[in-house]
Amino acid sequence: MSKLDNTISRRSFLAGTAAAGSLVMLHPFSARAAANQAHLRIMETTDLHVHVFPYDYYGDKPNDTMGLARTASIIDAIRAEATNSMLVDNGDFLQGNPMGDYIAYERGMREGDVHPIIKAMNTLGYECSTLGNHEFNYGLDFMFKVLSGANFPFVCANLTRGGLAANGREDDLFLKPYVILDKKVKDGAGQEHTVRVGLIGFVPPQIMNWDAKHLAGKAMTRDIVRAAEAWVPQMREEGADIVVALSHSGFGPLQYEENLENASALLAGIDGIDAIVTGHSHLDFPGPKFEGVEGADNAKGLLNGKPAVMGGFWGSHLGLIDLMLERDGNAWRVAGSTSEARPIFERVERETKPLVESKAEVEEAAREDHEATLKYVRTAVGKTSAPLHSYFALVADDPSVQIVAQAQVWYIKDMLKETAYSDIPVLSAAAPFKAGGRGGADYYTDVPAGDVAIKHVADLYLYPNTVQAVLVTGRNVKEWLEMSAGIFNQVEPGKPDQPLLNDAFPSYNFDVIDGVTYAIDLSQPPKYDPKGELINPGANRIVDLKFNGEPIDAEQKFIVATNNYRAGGGGNFPEIGPDKLIFEAPDTNRDVIVRYIVEQGTINPSADANWGFKPLDGASVLFETGPKGAEFAGEVKGVDIAPAGDGENGFALYRITL
Incomplete structure (x- = not known):
């Protein structure tokens, strides 16, 4: 036959x-x-x-x-x-x-x-x-x-x-x-x-x-x-x-x-x-x-x-x-x-x-x-003075990422205060885990002001990672951010409504580093591809990178609080791996966030707008987010965001004028 x-x-x-x-x-x-x-x-x-x-x-x-x-x-x-x-x-x-x-x-x-x-x-x-x-x-x-x-x-x-x-x-x-x-x-x-x-x-x-x-x-x-x-x-x-x-x-x-x-x-x-x-x-x-x-x-x-x-x-x-x-x-x-x-x-x-x-x-x-799980996740641990959401976490400094970064710094500083690392500045790297994408138009962190329960902490931080800290230089910090900036497509000055986000780049690899300020020049091509391969050696998307208001010293040492995935080489970030590791915590990032909220009583999740896009004359970009983001679009700091109609598969479309 x-x-x-x-x-x-x-x-x-x-x-x-x-x-x-x-x-x-x-x-x-x-x-x-x-x-x-x-x-x-x-x-x-x-x-x-x-x-x-x-x-x-x-x-x-x-x-x-x-x-x-x-x-x-x-x-x-x-x-x-x-x-x-x-x-x-x-x-x-x-x-x-x-x-x-x-x-x-x-x-x-x-x-x-x-x-x-x-x-x-x-x-x-x-x-x-x-x-x-x-x-x-x-x-x-x-x-x-x-x-x-x-x-x-x-x-x-x-x-x-x-x-x-x-x-x-x-x-x-x-x-x-x-x-x-x-x-x-x-x-x-x-x-x-x-x-x-x-x-x-x-x-x-x-x-x-x-x-x-x-x-x-x-x-x-x-x-x-x-x-x-x-x-x-x-x-x-x-x-x-x-x-x-x-x-x-x-x-x-x-x-x-x-x-x-x-x-x-x-x-x-x-x-x-x-x-x-x-x-x-x-x-x-x-x-x-x-x-x-x-x-x-x-x-x-x-x-x-x-x-x-x-x-x-x-x-x-x-x-x-x-x-x-x-x-x-x-x-x-x-x-x-x-x-x-x-x-x-x-x-x-x-x-x-x-x-x-x-x-x-x-x-x-x-x-x-x-x-039993429902009872567990509904247990309150503190309060938040404002909503925690991730609808715009890929385009602006974000309250849900900010709280994670604050909790990590608080924890690492306490852990290292009696060590030889106590005088080294501590930065914090955190990424948005729930940012739409393959998860769909409802896949965003959305915690209202008021009581914060365990279910909300799990919503802020999806994975049972543990806190770790790496010792890096100012040069490493810049390359770390260059890798993160690969989530954005290259944008042509003077051209309207260009697609902003590279769908092949996962949001959990879009690290925002708190403790420094910087801008992202979208007219430059990405320096690294989503797998961490160097594709444009001469590219410099990260501009105006400063620490304490001064241009960052390429040789200055910094401690970066992160998680075991990133510190272990996850995401293939340039020169970030086990050889840089100085501290392995016994606690999960979630547990640290819970402890931070308990100690603070009421947290203030306001983003500090420590990063943004470099202006590009005549250019605008489009991106998708969940339709519930409309409630918060007017509150995003440092970015000119406006609705631009309906996206696909239930998403809403927004425009940023650069």
């Missing part, structure tokens, strides 16, 4: 489903399978980040765009569309919202406890999962206590014990590198067969930087591609008919580089891997954001020629890879494929419309933990 066409469109499939009314329509592979063929559907969740309920704990309100309970409600129907199916998870399930922090920091994992995300997953029949980078945020002991409660296996082929380099012995690894499941499938004639499905998992090697405090001396990682090259042939030797990679890694380049964070495209190209489920990037593939991306084929759902999917984040989508398997002698091979990321909601004009309701069984599994 000739190889099947793997370009069956989702549109034609849906047309058939609609014509059938309430009937469940089989996927074309199930409908067309012959006696020697079997349709296998692989369903993927990824980057759940503890979102069991469709609930935003930071905003303390329901949210129809998230929650495994919502994703779960479509799993049964999606299973019914296929003769054979299996459900896998791709990692980053353990950290990412206040429920995760409540369990890790307040309640703990007692003997016999099952973590709420695992309780929820246990109701759905998962067959395997891998680890994401955020599984390590609370330490190895906590992670393994959580994993022990799952009734499905975890695999990871590139995480080793201690200083071992994973050179091929399974005993070196914390988890099995892979599992081979004897999957019972029915072919097109209704006959049952056993297909041996191999599942192998990978985590970004960068965890050794991002969570060095938990992993240094205890664990080691191996390059994703090299680990796959070592283990996949062994899977085939052990009789795996089909090999599926669970890759907690974004797509990345097609050219090999050692220890890539995003290596899924290269992984897909390895001989012996038949399909790949991806994640980490919080995107949905196939999807419009991957048009023109190297190696990605949106029409066919292929990555580097192999069936692939990326199922969004927080339960927003269920990733689907449909494989038509064909009997080839005594083995099976992939004869055709389709891929899809099926959403749980849609946007109609500026409103979010749920496409599904929650599955009650999943919610009930974690109901007690949900209620």
Whole structure:
């Protein structure tokens, strides 16, 4: 039989489903399978980040765009569309919202406890999962206590014990590198067969930087591609008919580089891997954001020629890879494929419309933990004299970033007051975490004046990072800011309404450094690209950089309060890494913010406008923010901001005259 066409469109499939009314329509592979063929559907969740309920704990309100309970409600129907199916998870399930922090920091994992995300997953029949980078945020002991409660296996082929380099012995690894499941499938004639499905998992090697405090001396990682090259042939030797990679890694380049964070495209190209489920990037593939991306084929759902999917984040989508398997002698091979990321909601004009309701069984599994989390996040710790919001955090000095910076300086000065560093000036680097982007038009910090509760602190600072301090020079400070300024596009003087923000630059890498003043010259090209590569050596976007009102001395020493991600090299900021580290705090940035607010009683979040844009005659720029930002647009200091209509996907458009 000739190889099947793997370009069956989702549109034609849906047309058939609609014509059938309430009937469940089989996927074309199930409908067309012959006696020697079997349709296998692989369903993927990824980057759940503890979102069991469709609930935003930071905003303390329901949210129809998230929650495994919502994703779960479509799993049964999606299973019914296929003769054979299996459900896998791709990692980053353990950290990412206040429920995760409540369990890790307040309640703990007692003997016999099952973590709420695992309780929820246990109701759905998962067959395997891998680890994401955020599984390590609370330490190895906590992670393994959580994993022990799952009734499905975890695999990871590139995480080793201690200083071992994973050179091929399974005993070196914390988890099995892979599992081979004897999957019972029915072919097109209704006959049952056993297909041996191999599942192998990978985590970004960068965890050794991002969570060095938990992993240094205890664990080691191996390059994703090299680990796959070592283990996949062994899977085939052990009789795996089909090999599926669970890759907690974004797509990345097609050219090999050692220890890539995003290596899924290269992984897909390895001989012996038949399909790949991806994640980490919080995107949905196939999807419009991957048009023109190297190696990605949106029409066919292929990555580097192999069936692939990326199922969004927080339960927003269920990733689907449909494989038509064909009997080839005594083995099976992939004869055709389709891929899809099926959403749980849609946007109609500026409103979010749920496409599904929650599955009650999943919610009930974690109901007690949900209620305890609500009580936890509603506990007041102080007051704020003015609103804390991040609607304009990417275009002007911002109150939500200001408070984080103030708390970090307060803490580091106290920690270093009896040390040899006590007389060195302390600066503070902080970035906006909730600034729209992929999170959507509602993804902003918005804390009203009045009581500040724990939920608000978690809203100000999303991640359980720990405070760290680095010792740098004035030259390092300038280059740090040059890297941050890469979030802005180059602007041509005299030209109106140019796009301001580079969408490829994540907001969590837009560090504002408090304690110095500076302007950003947008007529200059960016000096560094979003990955920290030097692309325009002669560029100087940072101008009028001053400390205490005087031009900064390139050789003067400064201490910069930051977090373990940045101090460990996260974001690839020039010359910022472990060699500059002078202080590692035992406390999280969130805990420090809480303590700061408790001590102050009432905080004053007014931004001090220590940075802005250099004027450019005749130029204006456009940027998007959440529609609720209209309440605060007139209060932004040092920037001429005016509404400019509606943006896309529920955002509002604003203009800055430079």
